[in-house]
Amino acid sequence: MAYELKSYDSKQVKCVLGAHTVTGPADDTFISIEPQGDGVSSSVGVYGDVSRSISHDPRHTIKITLQQTSRSNDVLSSLCDVDRLSGGAGAFPILITDLRGSTLFTGMAWVQKKANATFAKGIGSREWTLEAVGGFTNGGND
Incomplete structure (x- = not known):
């Protein structure tokens, strides 16, 4: 029987905003990419005729969660x-890639609003929400 072994390494996930490589990601989920469009939706008529509608919306919501100590917050x-x-002239190039796999997002992005700041006994996190226009391949790992 043949076995296939795949590996994932969070240190191999890179996010570049303009000329800045993001550092200081928070523990657990530190990047999420969500398409805003509907993809392909369908409807059915009374006689069972199915029609499809394809969304060409290239927008994505990207959330980046950083340790509050990360210079990337600045x-x-x-x-x-x-x-x-x-x-509104401050959009910047964005690249998110998993160097051990085939997931890739490239495009232009902007910060929707500044992250909330909270303070506690220990080190907290900051969640930044970006909107981006671009291409997205949600791939697997080697």
Whole structure:
């Protein structure tokens, strides 16, 4: 019997915002990518005729969760400020990839709003929400 072994290494997941490589991800889920469009939806008529509608919406919601001590919080905060102060000219290139697999997102992004800041006895996290326009391959691992 043949066995197949696949490996995943969270350190091999890279996120690059413009020229900045994100550092200091929080424990557990640190990046999520969610398409905003409906993909392919369908409807059925009274006689059972099925029609499909294909969404061409290229937008994605990307959430990046960082330790509150991460310098990437400063970068994301600055990117948000630049976008607002420039009247919307602050979109930046984004690349998210799993170097041990085939998952890849590339496009242009902007920070929707600054992350909430909370303080506690221990080190907390900051969740940043970005919106992006781009291409997404949700792949497997080697």
